[in-house]
Amino acid sequence: MAGAPLPVRDGLGPDRIRMPAGVEVRTVAEFLVQAHPDDKAHWLSLIDGGGVVDEHGRVVDRETRYAPTRFVYFYRDPPPEIRVPFDIEILHRDDRLVVIDKPHFLATIPRGAHITETAVVRLRRALDLPELTPAHRLDRMTAGILMFLIRRDDRRAYQELFVSQQVTKEYEAIAVHDPAIEFPRTVRSRIVKEHGVMTATEEPGEPNSETVIELIETRGVYARYRLRPRTGRTHQLRLHMSSLGLPIVGDNYYPDFRRSEPDDFSAPLQLLARAVEFTDPHSGEVRRFDSRRTLRW
Template identity: 65%
Template sequence: MPAAPLPIRDGLGPDRVRMPADGAARTVVEFLHAAHPGEDWAARMAAGELVDEHGRAVDGHTRYQPSRFVYFYREPAPELPVPFAVEVLHHEAGLVVVDKPHFLATIPRGAHIRETVVVRLRRDLDLPDLVPVHRLDRMTAGVLLCTTDPGLRRPYQELFERQRVRKVYEAIAPYRPGVEFPRVVRSRIHKRHGELTAVEVPGEPNSETRIELVEHAGDRARYRLFPRTGRTHQLRLHLNSLGAPIVGDDFYPQFRRRAPGDFTAPLQLLARTLEFDDPLTGQRRRFDSRRTLAFRPGDAARRASVRT
């Protein structure tokens, strides 16, 4: 996708709308008023913030451009602030490595736009080109690798695509004395578009996780997980398949809808370590989360000590 013709503003890039090939409008503005009548297009034109895909300002006389895009800034809907900070572990040479808190999404999507790692870091560190190399889901905390130079994205993304990154996770889940560890769990995971949860289905495995038991106390245990693949909700599903659903999981074994603004009882899953050979220097790099999980009932995960 070509670069947007409007710059990042307050951590957010512009939106774009494609003009249909068979559109009947005579001008760009006529199309926009018909397609999105609730927007203040006059104000955007006056501010010079309505442009075509070449960065040329659109005014009331700009002819309709079939199959082309028009770009503009859109103010996202209000969001409840996530009251936990993103902690920077490393920042140099085009790399930013952070310790993501629970409840904060990685990238803008759906209902989570400003309250995301990407938007916060772009804004707070003044790094408009920052993007994550991989993703952690909103409820998972831990180490997240980002680049700030577009030229560096591909080499680091390929590390993950080619499974050349050693990823170590920790989880708190029920203790299963009848299950032997360490063990490798393999299954076929299927995620339907538009559905929140994934399922394990019959067929050739497309996911693999090595699981170790670190310690246990009473009916709880700390597990160390080494995912070889990166399927949606893989670690949650694999522990759940052993009868040990992760503490605080709203999805497995049963879906539970969390009330907006409920930042209590986080999912006890942490991306503890990322380790890899740097694709540019060959140097071995390792980054470790400084967060802790609530192992014993009553323990407070470290997320509460890094509030914004």
């Protein structure tokens, strides 16, 4: 968490809670207990042990005055998680970058039920790099090239490459082959993703997403495709393939959402971030990183 008053600990940054306006309490302790009555003993113990601080890193005690609209920070012990049974392969490391070949099922950053079983937490712990931060993200179900930044001072320059679409991305996917569909082709649509909703949708209106799709090879009823996204909308590649009637093998979101068991790693989404290429903002050299992974037919 950028600007947090507590450092990363064991690969995880602190959590924070915003103190809203209009709450009738006198102290921070009263607010936390009122907001979490079932955890009263936990919060009081945490406060008494100096485990809660304000935005300036000052320790909160039982008499610290409530401050509407401000934040308090603390460490949360994450619940046990099912381990993703695949390893991260490190493809490149220098003074600024760590580039990995991410396996399927491993989220990029902590979110929801996936906290410790994420690429950034695993790497922070394994490499002893507490400030390591992703330059971009991959969906949990997508494997392939993922870049991380070692130094805080480098974040803006590299992350801006992705924001301003100065990075060429190349993906591969396995899906059904339909000889009636001509390739290469460009798919454009308006993708809308609502907060809290698992899936995104394509809706009428001005397109905000674009993907160039090429046919690489066929094997029976299946084919391997190259996908070059020119934008980075949530689930863009999965939606664009599904819109052609060619959902990616292993996709349990599109065209129809199907729940999967959290310990089922038997049917990974056959989508791979094959390569990224960009001009390094510091050296000026063109750099390219390629995945060594292969998809299952």
